[in-house]
Amino acid sequence: MLKTSFLRHVTASLAFACIATTSTYAIAQKNIIVSSTTSTEQSGLFGHILPPFEKKTGISVKVVAVGTGQALDIGRRGDADVVFVHDKVAEEKFVNEGFADKRIEVMYNDFVLIGPKSDPAKIEGGKDIKVALQKIADSKSTFASRGDKSGTHAAELRYWKDAGVDIAPGSAWYKETGSGMGPALNTASAMNAYILSDRATWLTFKNRGDLAILVQGDPKLFNQYGVMLVSAAKYPQVKKAEGQAFIDWLISKEGQDTIASYKVAGEQSFFPNAKK
Known part of the structure; x- marks a missing residue:
């Protein structure tokens, strides 16, 4: 039992x-x-x-x-x-x-064009991304690109094409970071460079240094x-x-x-x- x-x-x-x-x-x-x-x-x-x-x-x-x-x-x-x-x-x-x-x-949300407050390309306050990129290219001001085949990078390349700017391989002023949005912003901050960012990541970004939003409000900057x-x-x-x-x-x-x-x-x- x-x-x-x-x-x-x-x-x-x-x-x-x-x-x-x-x-x-x-x-x-x-x-x-x-x-x-x-x-x-x-x-x-x-x-x-x-x-x-x-x-x-x-x-x-x-x-x-x-x-x-x-x-x-x-x-x-x-x-x-x-x-x-x-x-x-x-x-x-x-x-x-x-x-x-x-x-x-x-x-x-939308993309914004970030840059140093000294603004060597003289684009601050503009609302036309095409004109802004043309001025950056003409002045050969340093631009930090994500260069990572991201949605932001794809949008950036479309904007350059629309602006009629053909970036030559190895251009000294155009820096491809091959990184995500946060690290790319850190690079731009360290270099005092222009950069395209989604607004949400920019809002949470703390290491801004001398960077600020310089161009915004263009309907083409819509980000779905x-x-x-x-x-x-x-x-x-x-x-x-x-x-x-x-x-x-x-x-x-x-x-x-x-x-x-x-x-x-x-x-x-x-x-x-x-x-x-």
């Missing part, structure tokens, strides 16, 4: 341990990887929006913050569940190549962010349900309100514009 009771106790204990382990494993698996930009990470946005999402859904989010080009490449390899970036042309190509079914717009669920048909390991839950929350009223509520020094950093 004692032996039977003991065996039942051991069997029950093992069964409980097995259930507990299985439950823990299931909870541990409720997570997603989001490949995104350094601007969303370094601006502090993810630190603001992820806690309420994770609390509501129980889905933990790991953000891999790189340039938009790299973020899309991570999605192309199937190493992320969701891609959240800001280069519409590249995003549409990603969809057309079959790596996602669709692209959904989430929010926007989009989100895509990586194709589960192409990559079966993609966590489709959890990834879609994150996207659905981003474009819901709660998610959009949470994005809108993120402010730095009292200034709103991102403006939700998901289509209802």
Whole structure:
């Protein structure tokens, strides 16, 4: 009798341990990887929006913050569940190549042209990015470029092209940093250089030195962010349900309100514009 009771106790204990382990494993698996930009990470946005999402859904989010080009490449390899970036042309190509079914717009802010207060190119107060870049090129004033195939870098290259400026390889005044937005701003600060930045990262940037916003307000500086669920048909390991839950929350009223509520020094950093 004692032996039977003991065996039942051991069997029950093992069964409980097995259930507990299985439950823990299931909870541990409720997570997603989001490949995104350094601007969303370094601006502090993810630190603001992820806690309420994770609390509501129980889905933990790991953000891999790189340039938009790299973020899309991570999605192309199937190493992320969701891609959240800001280069519409590249995003549409990603969809057309079959790596996602669709692209959904989430929010926007704008780019600003930063430069030293001494302003050797004489662009301060301007509202035309084309004219400003022409003056920087004509004066050969030092310009720090991210040079990292990010969304910001792609926008910068479009602006140079629109300005009719062909930057010769190895130009002494044009410095490619190959870095994220924060480190690139640090380089610009150290060199007293001009640089294109998203406004949100600039607002959170502390090491400004002699730098300030010199050009803003041009409609061409509009900066749209989009989100895509990586194709589960192409990559079966993609966590489709959890990834879609994150996207659905981003474009819901709660998610959009949470994005809108993120402010730095009292200034709103991102403006939700998901289509209802």
